[in-house]
Amino acid sequence: MRINKGVEWAAHACALLVPLWPDKGLSLSALAEFHDLPEPYMAKQMQALARAGIVSGGRGRSGFYTLARPPNDITLLDILLAVDGDEPMFRCSEIRQNGPCASNPSECKVPCNIAAGFWQAEEAYRASLARIDLASLSGAVAAQLGPTKVAKAGEWISANVRTRG
Numbered sequence: 001m002r003i004n005k006g007v008e009w010a011a012h013a014c015a016l017l018v019p020l021w022p023d024k025g026l027s028l029s030a031l032a033e034f035h036d037l038p039e040p041y042m043a044k045q046m047q048a049l050a051r052a053g054i055v056s057g058g059r060g061r062s063g064f065y066t067l068a069r070p071p072n073d074i075t076l077l078d079i080l081l082a083v084d085g086d087e088p089m090f091r092c093s094e095i096r097q098n099g100p101c102a103s104n105p106s107e108c109k110v111p112c113n114i115a116a117g118f119w120q121a122e123e124a125y126r127a128s129l130a131r132i133d134l135a136s137l138s139g140a141v142a143a144q145l146g147p148t149k150v151a152k153a154g155e156w157i158s159a160n161v162r163t164r165g
Contacts, residue, residue: 007083009037010045014054014079016157018071018138023164025057025066030160045083052082057164064162071138077129089125090118 013031020026026034032042046065049055056068067074092115096103111119142150 006045010083017067021067025064027064048083071134074134076132
């Protein structure tokens with residue numbers, strides 16, 4: 001399985017917005033600058049998050065983004081689906097109907113064990129991402145970074161924050 005790098009970028013952008021919720025946010029340029037990412041590509045991820053109702057705001061370089069819902073109501077699965085869509089990772093092509101020992105379509109009414117195994121794994125993967133919310137994740141990230149980096153990030157965010165209203 002490979003996750004699009006846009007999903008990673010979107011998740012990091014959302015994590016930056018957690019301590020600012022509900023009435024503060026960051027501009028697109030600030031969100032891109034914080035991780036040294038290309039602004040046009042970050043814009044694409046933020047637009048996907050906005051369409052999914054995860055963030056609100058934007059409206060060009062002068063606008064800013066905020067989380068649209070409480071951080072504990074937004075999961076990594078929400079972010080993945082917003083950026084990558086809801087298409088299943090595995091698509092069964094019914095390969096068992098090919099070749100010299102091919103099964104007839106009438107013999108393939110039940111998914112094969114290989115397809116069922118992939119679908120079961122994807123369900124577990126999605127369920128795991130659905131259990132990780134931004135509030136919990138933000139706390140874990142801060143603990144991993146340590147107080148010095150958290151303070152430095154806090155100073156940077158304070159210098160770039162925008163307030164709604």
